[in-house]
Amino acid sequence: MKVALLAATPYSKYSLVVAELLRLRGVRVRLLVVPDMYNIQRIKMTWRREGLELFQKIWTKILVSHRAVVETPLDQLMKSEGISLRPLPQYCAEHGIQYQRLPDLYGQHAAAVMLEHDIDLIVFTGGGLIRRELLESTPIGILNCHWGLLPDYRGMDTTIWAEWERRSIGLTLHLMDSGVDTGPI
8 A cells, every 4th residue: 555644844743753653563654745834825824824823833833842841742652652853854764755845735736746656545644624636636535633533523722622621532533525524434
């Protein structure tokens, strides 16, 4: 089976962990695709969606994150599995995975790359909403691990809403379809 992984940024810790856990369990990722972080369309879209909170995000993720002292469950998992933090291009070079940057992950460009590489399954580790072209570009589809219990908590901030409502927090593995966090669980 030919597997591709979609990551939101070249520095995604979550994407790195997913790629390495797949590798350690015998699943070979052949292609890792990320959007161009400095694409003007992406910056405009992010600004429209987040406004001034974008500056907080940049400050937190880029300028402060290397000084963080709070160990997250993801950090604990990395430690227990012996996964060292490094940028995705470096990880790909170390493991013979083709690394590709695209203008975006949403549709035509990404779909063409999947068809070119004859990919059977895409593993989604973040990067926004996916358009029909990409959803239909592989025989199996796109597998997403959603940070929330579907169908109750769709979209963003699912753990916050579950905590607010004093309900269980969890993850849902599902095949993506054209809806937001819908598709077979």
